[in-house]
Amino acid sequence: MDSKPPLSEDFARLQDSPDAFPFFYRKLVGLRFPIEVAEILEMRYLCQRAIDECERDDRDYExxxxxxxxxxxxxxxxxxxxxxxxxLSRLLLLLRDYHNLHKTRSAEAEETLRASLADNRFAQERSRSYGKGGGVATLIAxxxxxxxxxPAVLMQGLTVLLAYLSLDAFYSLxxxxxEERRLNEQLSEILRRRVRTVNWRAVVRQTGALLGYTRPLGGEAFRLEQEHEALDQLVEADGH
Structure with a gap:
């Protein structure tokens, strides 16, 4: 059984956080019809509500x-x-805004991680130099x-101290x-999740089919009378 959350849950998360855009987008374009009627109704309800709540940019629309x-x-x-x-145009404009926010936040996170990696590499070079220098100094001492x-007690103590500092530098290394591996894993995950470009034709096809504006690939029809009645009940329940 598929344990992944349904598309409607990803869309609801998307409205709270643009970081959920990759999950919603990939699930949307990979959606295979037919799907459960309840999921279609939930998606229609969420999409229609989002369309009604978003402000229309007349210039962008026209x-x-x-x-x-x-x-x-x-x-x-x-x-x-x-x-x-x-x-549908208004919904697509909303999805475009989510995508732009996702790309902006993803780029900012990448920049932060790359800066941390640069600091980490500098710290590694410093620790490596301290460790090697301390090792040579320990040998000389x-x-x-x-x-x-x-034998001078002071020199023996200095030898022990230098050995400790050298080992501490290598331990820090x-x-x-x-930490570098952890940062690289986070960076790889960010780059893997990032949606650089959107296949808008696929988005139009899938959202149009979910909303009942067009027929999905395969020819299944979803705008059934029972669905309209169930959707009306959902809208009425939300209004009370």
């Missing part, structure tokens, strides 16, 4: 290059009614302590290397 391209995508997938095209007759 003349924006982004919206013009999405209209061409709607023609391609068969979204014909003007009301459907207008509402040890030889001097042996050659002195009688091992900690820094572990």
């Amino acid at each position: 003349w924006g290059e982004f919206t013009a391209s999405r209209m061409a995508d709607m023609d391609h997938v068969g979204v014909q009614k003007s009301t459907h095209r207008e509402r 040890a030889i001097s302590s042996v050659l002195l007759s009688p 091992s900690i820094l290397r572990r």
